[in-house]
Amino acid sequence: MKSYFLRRSFRLLASVPRYVSLPALPCLLLASTSTLATAATPVASSQPVAKSHVSANGKHASAPSKRKNTTPRNGSTEEVEVSQTHTHRYLSQPATVNVISGQELRALHLESPKDIASFTPGVTASNAVSGSAPIFSIRGVGLDDYVGTNMGGIGIYLDGLLAPFPVFYTGQMLDIESVSTEKGPQGFDMGRSTTGGSINIQSVKPSDKFGGYAEWGYSSYNTNHGRFAINTPITNKIFNRFAFNYVKGDGWQKDINTGDRYGSQDLLALRNLTKFVVDDTSSVLLNIHYTRDKGRSTSPQDISSPSDGGAGLHPNANSVNVGNSPPHRNENGGGVSVNYTKAFDFGTFSSTTGIDFYRRNDLDNYDGLDTQVADYRWNDTAIAQSHDMHLRMNLAKIFHLTVGVYESYDKIDGEYTSYRGATRDPHANFTNHFSQQNVSTGLYINTVTNITKKLDFLAGGRLSYDERGFNGGTRSYPVGSASSSQLSYLNTTHSYHRFTGRVGLRYEIVPNTYAYGTISNGYKAGSYFVAPVLLPQALDYVKPENLIAYEIGIKSSLLHNKVQLEGSLFDYEYHNRQTLFFEVFDPVNSLNSLTLGTIPRARTRGGEISGTFHDVIPNLDLHGSFAYLDAQSKSTVLDDGGNALVTKNSSLPFSPRFSWSAVARYGIDISRYRTTLQASFTWKDNMWAALGDPNAQNGKISSLGLRMEFGPKTGKWNAAVYVDNLQNNARSNYSFTGNDGNRVQYIQTPRWIGCDLHYNF
Numbered sequence: 001m002k003s004y005f006l007r008r009s010f011r012l013l014a015s016v017p018r019y020v021s022l023p024a025l026p027c028l029l030l031a032s033t034s035t036l037a038t039a040a041t042p043v044a045s046s047q048p049v050a051k052s053h054v055s056a057n058g059k060h061a062s063a064p065s066k067r068k069n070t071t072p073r074n075g076s077t078e079e080v081e082v083s084q085t086h087t088h089r090y091l092s093q094p095a096t097v098n099v100i101s102g103q104e105l106r107a108l109h110l111e112s113p114k115d116i117a118s119f120t121p122g123v124t125a126s127n128a129v130s131g132s133a134p135i136f137s138i139r140g141v142g143l144d145d146y147v148g149t150n151m152g153g154i155g156i157y158l159d160g161l162l163a164p165f166p167v168f169y170t171g172q173m174l175d176i177e178s179v180s181t182e183k184g185p186q187g188f189d190m191g192r193s194t195t196g197g198s199i200n201i202q203s204v205k206p207s208d209k210f211g212g213y214a215e216w217g218y219s220s221y222n223t224n225h226g227r228f229a230i231n232t233p234i235t236n237k238i239f240n241r242f243a244f245n246y247v248k249g250d251g252w253q254k255d256i257n258t259g260d261r262y263g264s265q266d267l268l269a270l271r272n273l274t275k276f277v278v279d280d281t282s283s284v285l286l287n288i289h290y291t292r293d294k295g296r297s298t299s300p301q302d303i304s305s306p307s308d309g310g311a312g313l314h315p316n317a318n319s320v321n322v323g324n325s326p327p328h329r330n331e332n333g334g335g336v337s338v339n340y341t342k343a344f345d346f347g348t349f350s351s352t353t354g355i356d357f358y359r360r361n362d363l364d365n366y367d368g369l370d371t372q373v374a375d376y377r378w379n380d381t382a383i384a385q386s387h388d389m390h391l392r393m394n395l396a397k398i399f400h401l402t403v404g405v406y407e408s409y410d411k412i413d414g415e416y417t418s419y420r421g422a423t424r425d426p427h428a429n430f431t432n433h434f435s436q437q438n439v440s441t442g443l444y445i446n447t448v449t450n451i452t453k454k455l456d457f458l459a460g461g462r463l464s465y466d467e468r469g470f471n472g473g474t475r476s477y478p479v480g481s482a483s484s485s486q487l488s489y490l491n492t493t494h495s496y497h498r499f500t501g502r503v504g505l506r507y508e509i510v511p512n513t514y515a516y517g518t519i520s521n522g523y524k525a526g527s528y529f530v531a532p533v534l535l536p537q538a539l540d541y542v543k544p545e546n547l548i549a550y551e552i553g554i555k556s557s558l559l560h561n562k563v564q565l566e567g568s569l570f571d572y573e574y575h576n577r578q579t580l581f582f583e584v585f586d587p588v589n590s591l592n593s594l595t596l597g598t599i600p601r602a603r604t605r606g607g608e609i610s611g612t613f614h615d616v617i618p619n620l621d622l623h624g625s626f627a628y629l630d631a632q633s634k635s636t637v638l639d640d641g642g643n644a645l646v647t648k649n650s651s652l653p654f655s656p657r658f659s660w661s662a663v664a665r666y667g668i669d670i671s672r673y674r675t676t677l678q679a680s681f682t683w684k685d686n687m688w689a690a691l692g693d694p695n696a697q698n699g700k701i702s703s704l705g706l707r708m709e710f711g712p713k714t715g716k717w718n719a720a721v722y723v724d725n726l727q728n729n730a731r732s733n734y735s736f737t738g739n740d741g742n743r744v745q746y747i748q749t750p751r752w753i754g755c756d757l758h759y760n761f
Contacts, residue, residue: 091555094458094506094516096183096568096608098123098625102176102204106215106227107707108680109724109754111247111267113156113169113179113199118682118703119661120181121608121627124654126689126734133166138183139572140604140631140655141196141547143527144580144690145596148378149412149436150527153196153545153578155186159203159287161337161354162191164410164438165382168333168358169201172269172291175229175243177204184549184570185522188460188502189402189446190388195522195547195574205285206239206275207231212761219754223249223265237277245269251296252750253320256306257370262320262327263298267291282342287354290334297327300734302368304742309369317730317747323370325363325419333358333382347393355385367738368745372419380414390444402446411437418532430487430532434472440525441465458504458518466525469493470539474532490528490539498523498544513556521548527578529596542596546575562616567609574602579653581637581645582693582737594690597637602652604631619667624660631655633691645692656685669713678707689734695743699731703748717759724752 090097098120100110110116114125114134124137133148136156143152148166156163163169173179180200187193212230219225229243246268251261271289278284299320304310311321337354362378390404417431446460473489504518524545529538553568576598583593610625631652637645663680683702690696704726711718728751738744 090180091512091557091564092506092514093182094504094514094518094553095551096553096566096570098181098183098610100179102178105173105176105179106758107678107709107720108705109722111172113173113201116179116181116199119625119663119680121610121625121659121661122183122606122629123181124656124684124687126654134170135166135654136199137654138181138197139570139606140629140652141572142654143524143578144653145527145529145578146580147416147530149414149530151192151524153194153522153524153547155191155194155198157191157198157200159201159337160190160339160352160388161335161356162384162386162408163356164192164384164408165358165412167331167360167382168356168384170291170293170331172245172247172267173201174227174245174269174271175204175241177202184518184551185500185502185520185547187406187442187462187464187500187522188444188520190390190404190444191406192408192440193442193462193464193498193500193523193525195524195545203243203271203273203287204229204241206241206273208233208236208239213759214761215756215758217754217756219249220750220752221250221252221264223247223754239275239277241273243269243271243273251298253298253318255322256311256315256319257321257323260322260326262296262322264296266294266296268293281344282340285339285341287337287339288334289336290332292332293329294331295329297329297362297364298746299327299365300368300744300746302738302740302742302744304369304738304740308740309371310740310742311368317728317750320368321370322365323372325365325372325375327363327365327375330361331359335384346395347391349389349391351387351389353387355383358382366744367740369738369740375419377417377419378414379416380412382410382412384408384410398450400448402444404444406440406442406444408440409438411435414530416530416532429477430474430534431477432472432474432530432532434470434530436472436528436530437469438525439465439467454508456506458502458506460503461499461501463497463499464523465495465497466544467493467495468526468528468541470528470530470541472530473536473539474534487534488536488539490536492541494526494541496525496544498546509554512558513554515552515554517552519548519550521546523547524578527596531594538595542578543576543598545578545598547577548573559616562614564612564614565609566611567607569607570605572604574599574604576600577602577633577652580690581639582690582696583639583643583645599633599635599637599646599652601634602632603634604629604652604655606630619669621665622663624662626658626660628658629655630657637691650691651688653688653690656687659684672712674711674713676707676709678705678709680705680707689736693737695735695737698733698735701731701733701748702727702729711758715760717757720756720758722754722756725749726751 100116117123117125122139125134127134135144136142136152136154138154141153143150151164156169183197185195186198215227217225225247227245231241233239247265249265251264253262269291274286276284299322301315301320302310303313306312306321311319335356339352342349359381360378364376366376367374386408388406390402393401395401413435415431415433420428442462442464444462449457451457471491474487475484476487477484500521500523502518502520506514506516508514526544527542549572551568551570556565578598581595581597606629608627613622633646633650636648639645661682665678668675681704686698686700688696705724707720707722709718709720730747732745733748735743735745
């Protein structure tokens with residue numbers, strides 16, 4: 001049996017820092033060509049997508065046509081116009097793409113990117129620590145690193161800009177046009193190379209007509225939210241759109257001793273988009289945004305007795321035992337980006353440049369105990385700059401070409417402290433003072449060649465270069481002493497270059513029905529484990545991750561887009577899969593540890609299917625999705641003592657074997673008014689959060705949501721009442737072994753009841 005010795009030392013912590021509970025908000029997943037987005041209650045406007053050539057990934061290659069007037073007439077609402085080309089773009093793309101419209105995000109209370117995983121097949125999302133480091137996984141591909149200094153195998157893009165650190169996408173999603181999840185290795189048409197896929201979040205863009213909306217809502221635990229967006233034409237060539245979102249609410253957790261509340265919300269988000277029309281073929285879009293979070297962090301539950309500092313063997317879902325060191329959150333950040341687009345007779349040139357900053361100062365109670373053991377303070381500042389430039393062309397009508405270049409620079413400076421003052425550890429408190437810098441560049445090319453009228457050959461390639469640098473280490477600060485000592489230190493830089501590619505075939509069986517097959521490989525750059533650690537080896541470089549992906553699938557749009565069907569089968573082979581390991585290194589004192597390392601070989605196989613039925617039965621919309629994953633390690637991983645951390649055929653983290661979702665929406669017309677009834681349900685199988693930890697298996701998560709809307713048919717306004725997690729399920733959505741050897745867990749957000757008032761102008 002092949003062994004692999006991890007050369008990473010372990011962080012000397014008594015617990016595994018864990019994620020806050022994932023809100024059980026139901027989320028309506030739209031299939032890759034879903035029409036539910038246009039069938040539901042209208043919301044904020046966006047521009048129609050013009051007819052264009054389709055490249056290998058379905059992106060547009062020609063100039064946009066003149067935009068239609070999407071501004072509402074008096075008494076109507078801003079509507080999203082989805083053209084046939086927009087539908088065709090995702091339908092013809094040779095990969096699985098799941099799309100959620102901004103309409104569903106508003107109707108189903110999806111506040112942050114991580115919430116979209118609820119109804120997206122094969123996707124999981126959990127909040128590490130206080131919620132400022134969400135972890136995404138697509139088909140089992142991700143990086144379960146709670147520290148938040150590393151990008152996983154998933155690329156998160158906000159209006160075309162990569163968010164390399166999790167803190168950049170913890171803010172609220174406001175005034176969103178759509179969220180698309182593209183699965184499989186990416187980086188052949190934009191952005192950075194990834195192994196698992198990408199999540200692309202697009203805002204509603206400014207238009208040449210006045211309009212907007214205002215919304216207020218009230219829900220459980222005295223939670224108020226306000227949303228506002230206004231589109232204003234300044235001149236006939238300058239258009240502006242301003243969006244605002246604010247959420248304020250009491251915490252849903254309650255301390256069993258003090259009665260204090262935790263998990264409260266205090267979030268603010270602002271964004272201003274200004275579009276400058278240079279001429280008939282070119283435009284500039286300026287994006288200025290800001291987000292702030294001053295809520296109170298949630299706390300996990302340790303199931304030991306309250307006399308031992310825990311919440312009890314069978315605690316209520318909202319019961320915690322925090323003690324005299326309450327968690328808190330103080331985060332804020334913002335940035336600016338500029339997008340320039342120029343259309344030519346032969347194609348379209350696009351350039352997107354941006355820079356973002358984020359400041360975080362949080363305190364977390366990781367282990368759920370009322371003593372200050374393994375409590376963490378995150379104090380860091382992050383900066384991310386990126387530039388993507390590409391040209392999409394249509395040559396000789398049978399050859400479609402995309403060429404581009406990507407570069408980015410990101411840096412994070414921090415002081416991460418593990419408080420150990422309540423233990424007999426002579427070092428007491430550890431602080432990692434560090435600076436980490438990353439440089440990434442890439443040259444990419446995509447081609448589509450029309451072999452016959454119905455058969456296309458797809459080919460793409462990417463040459464990537466990544467450089468990772470780390471300077472810092474951990475110092476100990478004994479309690480009652482003014483001095484400190486250096487425990488570990490590292491000053492190093494690693495560079496890596498790699499060529500990745502994709503080939504495939506796409507065949508149009510009948511109009512609007514495509515079959516495809518692709519072979520691709522992707523890579524994710526190496527990383528460092530930046531938690532406070534005792535030994536220099538713990539800061540060592542974790543090798544890059546590589547993946548080869550095989551996928552076949554079929555997509556179909558029938559009955560004039562009333563029926564959308566999509567299915568795929570895939571097989572992923574990993575080399576050096578990056579992951580988090582757990583080990584008990586001192587059983588006498590119940591001390592455990594974590595390290596970030598790699599699995600030499602792993603494999604994931606599975607399939608997905610989704611379908612949407614719009615108005616086949618009058619006024620009824622149905623959607624369902626199902627995913628199956630078989631994700632296993634194909635290597636045995638040993639620690640430095642020769643003990644197995646992972647055995648062959650062990651399940652990989654964040655890979656639920658089964659997951660499925662369903663939603664039904666029915667409209668009832670009563671004179672000039674319309675009542676809409678909606679029911680949604682999501683279910684995900686249990687899964688592991690870390691390898692080697694017997695307590696790290698999460699429960700089966702399910703949530704039933706109901707919603708009723710009422711308003712005039714014109715869409716001028718509507719009122720809604722809703723309930724999420726109707727069953728009031730309290731399953732563990734993240735668990736681990738604490739410092740006392742007990743199970744520590746985060747619980748689903750409880751039943752949530754609320755109402756919304758939405759007005760369009």
